Amino acid sequence: MSEPTNTGTPQVxxxxxxxxxxxxxxxxxxxxxxxxxxxxxNSGIEYRGVLACLxxxxxxAMEQTxxxxxxxxxxATYGDCFIRGNNVLHISSQAKRKTGL
Amino acid sequence: xxxxxxLIRLSIDERVYVKxxxxxxxxxxxxxxxxxLNMILGEVEETVTTTEIDEETDEEIVKKQTRKVGxxxxxxxxxxLVSPPLRTT
Amino acid sequence: xxxxxxxVDQYLNVKLLNVKVINPEKYPQLIxxxxxxxxxxxxxxxxxxxxxxxxxxxxxxTRRENAPASSKK
Numbered sequence: 001m002s003e004p005t006n007t008g009t010p011q012v013x014x015x016x017x018x019x020x021x022x023x024x025x026x027x028x029x030x031x032x033x034x035x036x037x038x039x040x041x042n043s044g045i046e047y048r049g050v051l052a053c054l055x056x057x058x059x060x061a062m063e064q065t066x067x068x069x070x071x072x073x074x075x076a077t078y079g080d081c082f083i084r085g086n087n088v089l090h091i092s093s094q095a096k097r098k099t100g101l
Numbered sequence: 102x103x104x105x106x107x108l109i110r111l112s113i114d115e116r117v118y119v120k121x122x123x124x125x126x127x128x129x130x131x132x133x134x135x136x137x138l139n140m141i142l143g144e145v146e147e148t149v150t151t152t153e154i155d156e157e158t159d160e161e162i163v164k165k166q167t168r169k170v171g172x173x174x175x176x177x178x179x180x181x182l183v184s185p186p187l188r189t190t
Numbered sequence: 191x192x193x194x195x196x197x198v199d200q201y202l203n204v205k206l207l208n209v210k211v212i213n214p215e216k217y218p219q220l221i222x223x224x225x226x227x228x229x230x231x232x233x234x235x236x237x238x239x240x241x242x243x244x245x246x247x248x249x250x251x252t253r254r255e256n257a258p259a260s261s262k263k
Binding site for chain 2: 236
């Protein structure tokens with residue numbers, strides 16, 4: 001409950017400098033929306049597909065998703081899929097290895 | 102589609118594929134769900150996949166057991182992935 | 191793994207009365223059990239007799255509860 005002291009620095013510094021340096025995780029996620037992404041789960045399974053949408057729990061909806069097992073082999077494909085957020089280890093934007101079916 | 106759960110809302114009364122923890126898969130008709138992803142599925146087929154290592158040959162033996170359940174409540178926290186039936190795009 | 195005949199819940203904890211163990215060969219220690227209380231968090235599935243379920247009601251209720259485009263909470 002302390003007084004807002006000082007200089008009036010905005011809590012979210014928009015002044016931050018060349019766009020890319022001060023980005024929040026959620027800025028990153030927004031930038032991946034609609035793009036190819038790799039989602040890795042705690043179990044080690046990876047999903048590659050187009051990130052359709054996300055929510056605050058990191059629940060994910062993906063399109064044209066390919067599932068890769070621990071050995072890197074393609075295990076399954078899904079037109080649409082929902083991934084429950086608690087299983088998500090990381091989300092990465094690169095779309096390397098666009099393996100065919 | 103605004104949030105991921107919309108994908109599931111659109112699958113009500115459709116057959117869905119549900120991937121669970123512990124190498125369990127379910128296929129069934131989605132009757133109900135909530136924000137935790139607790140679900141009620143009808144005409145469910147559960148597949149449990151187990152792998153054993155053959156001690157002599159060192160080969161992996163993959164076993165799939167399936168069973169059918171008429172109506173099933175599934176607790177959301179075991180669910181990993183939900184996929185609606187394939188639609189023709 | 192599974193019993194029959196239950197009576198209460200909330201938190202998805204479940205009280206089972208007049209328990210029958212479906213798989214007694216596997217769980218002989220549970221044969222003597224009459225009534226029990228199961229903590230919700232350890233439940234994987236609950237099998238329901240389908241004839242007691244009004245699926246249309248469930249579907250409608252679910253659609254209503256998860257009504258689109260309204261971000262409550």
